[in-house]
Every structure is written in structure tokens, then in C-alpha cells.
Amino acid sequence: ADTVKLMVSGQKVDYDEETTIDFAGFTDEEDSEEEEQHEDEEMDEDWTNKELVLEKYDLKSFSEDFMRQVIDFVDQAGPGSKHGRSWKAIHHRFRTIPNRHYIPHFRKYLEHHGTKRQKTQNLDELLYKKLIDAREKSLAVHDLDIQRWGLRIA
Structure with a gap:
């Protein structure tokens, strides 16, 4: 009622609106075991396996x-x-x-001995092993070294 009287009298009214999304039953506290079991039952079984x-x-x-x-x-x-x-x-x-x-x-x-993706994955694995071996031997490895190894392996 007070808001209507203020508007009719022509005074300046500042109006702030706060919109929130309410989650049903949402709390910041830990969920109880019973609620967790209920949520697990509602989950799609296909996505759990x-x-x-x-x-x-x-x-x-x-x-x-x-x-x-x-x-x-x-x-x-x-x-x-x-x-x-x-x-x-x-x-x-x-x-x-x-x-x-x-x-x-x-x-x-x-x-063709596999798909392009499979070939690149094999190349990545071999390059990574070679890089790890070089780092274990405390050798300096540069970008050009990796490119050269990749070309040799391919």
C-alpha cells in the first residue's frame, strides 16, 4: 500500500529487483546418505557404466x-x-x-595400417618415450630435435 501511495504522489522512487534461482532442497551442508542414495537411483544407469x-x-x-x-x-x-x-x-x-x-x-x-588418428597416436607415444629417455639422460632437447625424431619415426 505504501508503494502505491508513493507512486501516486509523484515522488521519485528507486526500485531494485533481485532475481534468484531457488534450488529445491539445496543447502550448503553435506547431503545425508539417504539423499545421496535417492540421487543415485535417479541417475541414468547408462551413463554410470x-x-x-x-x-x-x-x-x-x-x-x-x-x-x-x-x-x-x-x-x-x-x-x-x-x-x-x-x-x-x-x-x-x-x-x-x-x-x-x-x-x-x-x-x-x-x-593402410590404421587410421590417421591411430597413426598420429602411435607417433606421439614413440616421440614421448624418446623425449623421456633423453630427459632421463639429462640431454638438452630442442623443438628441432623433436621434429627430426618425428620425421624419422614417420
Whole structure:
């Protein structure tokens, strides 16, 4: 009521608005064990198991060994088969492969001894080992040395 009277009288009114976000049941204190158990029950079970996440949400890069297993399985067709195994059989055995178009890519990667990413990861690992060996021997290592090692390894 006082605010309305001030506005009608024409006096200058300073108005400050404070907006906050209220979290239901949020406290700064430690959560009780009962609340933690309840929160754990509400969590998506798929995201708690890392292997399931990698498989289900296709967050996994296929290793060279895995690609080799898939191609070997595809090529081991029965005596009456002309075209290799069916997609249904392949997908049943290797559920992480989303579709049949991955198979020719796997063949190409195996011909070239892995994907570009796998090759760079191997190069990084070898360079890192070489760098650690040099540092353990108290040798000075410069950028040009690392570049030269990388070119030799590649």
C-alpha cells in the first residue's frame, strides 16, 4: 500500500529487483546418505557404466585389432556363400558397428595400417618415450630435435 501511495504522489522512487534461482532442497551442508542414495537411483544407469556409454553412444574409436577381427569374421563365409556373411550375422556378433558401410572403411584402414588418428597416436607415444629417455639422460632437447625424431619415426 505504501508503494502505491508513493507512486501516486509523484515522488521519485528507486526500485531494485533481485532475481534468484531457488534450488529445491539445496543447502550448503553435506547431503545425508539417504539423499545421496535417492540421487543415485535417479541417475541414468547408462551413463554410470563407462563401457556401456562407449558402446551405446558410439563414443569409441575402433582399434586396429577390432577391425581385423571384424574383417576376418566377414571373410570366413561358409562353403555355400559367394558374398561373405550377411549384415545380420555381422551385426549380431559385433553390435558396436552401427551399419554395414563401416566394413569397407575397415578394409581400407587395415590396408593402410590404421587410421590417421591411430597413426598420429602411435607417433606421439614413440616421440614421448624418446623425449623421456633423453630427459632421463639429462640431454638438452630442442623443438628441432623433436621434429627430426618425428620425421624419422614417420
